[in-house]
Amino acid sequence: MYMPVFPPILVLYALATSVVCLTPRPSGNTLVARWVIEKNCTVRVNGRTNVNTFSCSVPGYSNPDTINCYKSNGKDVSVTLSGRMALPVNSFDCGNGIMTNDLRKTLKAKEYPVLNIDFLSLQRFPLLQATQEAITGVVNIELAGVTKRVEVNYQVSMDEQKIIHLTGTQCIYFSDFHLTPPRKLGGMIRTDDKLDVLFTIHCKMIAL
Amino acid sequence: MKRILLPGLVAGLLLFTISYGGLYIAIKCFPALFVEYNNPLFNSDGSRDLLFYSHAFIISLALSWFWERFKSLFKGYFIVRGIEFGLVYALVAFVPVMWITFSSLDITFVMVASWFLYGLCQSVIAGIVFAKMNP
Numbered sequence: 001m002y003m004p005v006f007p008p009i010l011v012l013y014a015l016a017t018s019v020v021c022l023t024p025r026p027s028g029n030t031l032v033a034r035w036v037i038e039k040n041c042t043v044r045v046n047g048r049t050n051v052n053t054f055s056c057s058v059p060g061y062s063n064p065d066t067i068n069c070y071k072s073n074g075k076d077v078s079v080t081l082s083g084r085m086a087l088p089v090n091s092f093d094c095g096n097g098i099m100t101n102d103l104r105k106t107l108k109a110k111e112y113p114v115l116n117i118d119f120l121s122l123q124r125f126p127l128l129q130a131t132q133e134a135i136t137g138v139v140n141i142e143l144a145g146v147t148k149r150v151e152v153n154y155q156v157s158m159d160e161q162k163i164i165h166l167t168g169t170q171c172i173y174f175s176d177f178h179l180t181p182p183r184k185l186g187g188m189i190r191t192d193d194k195l196d197v198l199f200t201i202h203c204k205m206i207a208l
Numbered sequence: 209m210k211r212i213l214l215p216g217l218v219a220g221l222l223l224f225t226i227s228y229g230g231l232y233i234a235i236k237c238f239p240a241l242f243v244e245y246n247n248p249l250f251n252s253d254g255s256r257d258l259l260f261y262s263h264a265f266i267i268s269l270a271l272s273w274f275w276e277r278f279k280s281l282f283k284g285y286f287i288v289r290g291i292e293f294g295l296v297y298a299l300v301a302f303v304p305v306m307w308i309t310f311s312s313l314d315i316t317f318v319m320v321a322s323w324f325l326y327g328l329c330q331s332v333i334a335g336i337v338f339a340k341m342n343p
Contacts (some may be wrong), residue, residue: 049246051239098247105248182252184245186228186260188235191246 029070029080032125035164035203037065043087043117045103046196049182051189056094056103058087067119067203081119081137085201089115106174106182106191108144116142117199120149126156128164128205133157137168141197146177164203171196215341216272219334220265227264227330244319267327268334271297275338286339293339294332302327 044057067083089109094100107115118140126133132155140149152168159165173193174181181191235242275293282289302324310320 051235051242052246054246098244101248102246102252106252180253182246183254184247184250184252185231185242186257187254188228188231189242189245 029072031068032071032079033069034206035067035069035083036206037061037063037067037083037085038163038202038204041085041199041201043085043115043197043199045092046198047192047194049189049191054094054096054099054103056092056100058091059093061085061087061091069122069125071125077124079122079125081121083119085117085119085199087115087117089113102182106179108179112144114142116140118142122154126164128156128158130157130159139168139170141172141177143177144179148172148176162205164205166201166203167198168201169196169198211342212269212272212276215275215338216269217265218341219268219272219337222337223268223330223333224261224264226333227326228261241318241322244316247315249313249315264330267330271331271334272338272342275335275342279338279342282335282339286343287336289339290334290336291332293335294328294330297331297335298324298328 039060041061042057042059043061044055046053046055048054063086065083065085067081070080070082072078072080089107090104090113092100092103092107094103120138120140122137123135126135135154135156137152137154138149139152140147142148150170150172152170155165155167157165172195174191174195175193181193183190271293274297279289279293282292284292306320306324309315309323310317
């Protein structure tokens with residue numbers, strides 16, 4: 001019996017080729033660095049209610065994601081990035097089971113289990129020195145099915161082991177992501193709309 | 209009907225003011241006591257706010273009917289009758305409800321005790337109003 005072996009292989013090859021071609025690579029830019037995200041990265045969210053403050057974090061994020069840095073071939077000194085951190089929303093821990101469950105419910109963890117941070121650009125390529133350097137950048141934050149582009153203030157440094165440390169801070173609002181801050185007892189206990197997000201990423205530069 | 213409705217509404221207005229005013233002040237003065245309410249057990253989207261704020265009228269109208277049926281059992285000065293009424297209601301209604309609530313939900317004893325005291329104060333205040341308006 002004739003088995004059409006080749007056509008499926010060709011289709012698979014064509015699909016694989018198209019996936020590679022569709023991988024974001026800014027046109028006219030040169031790949032200048034590739035940073036592999038190391039273990040023990042953290043993302044922390046600080047917020048407050050009218051009765052307390054809370055601090056929830058995803059400790060020990062360890063997905064081996066890669067951030068690619070592209071430089072423009074022109075005079076533009078900004079750096080285009082491609083790379084993503086995908087954080088399981090259920091990993092958020094507020095150090096208090098009740099607060100943790102409330103945050104996960106507010107962030108609709110069951111419907112949208114992953115918080116994505118897409119790195120888009122840096123104001124310039126960092127000097128990568130021992131002292132911290134302040135740089136701004138742009139990321140897309142995808143939360144509860146809504147994506148918002150935000151500017152992030154980074155502190156970048158590199159230690160003796162050639163590990164790059166990126167600390168980013170930015171305030172975001174529940175309402176930016178069409179989320180309603182929790183309110184209890186007829187609104188007498190309210191959570192502020194504003195959240196301070198702080199993420200610390202440790203990367204290793206790999207050879208191109 | 210008038211003997212139930214009017215005292216019920218008056219008590220409802222009074223309870224509304226005292227209960228929610230007291231709750232507001234308590235949250236301002238003792239915020240730590242209310243941290244436990246940041247719990248998914250409690251409605252958080254505001255969809256039941258009307259039900260929450262109408263509670264003062266629900267309990268006062270129900271207590272007004274209860275008073276009309278059993279007021280002959282409470283003797284003495286109107287304040288004493290009101291306090292006794294409140295204590296009886298708290299013992300009959302709140303103790304068993306709080307017992308099953310505490311035993312089945314993941315909430316603290318302090319929270320349940322505060323609900324008991326809140327209900328006791330409400331029923332005593334309502335009792336005093338009923339004893340004065342509908343002796």
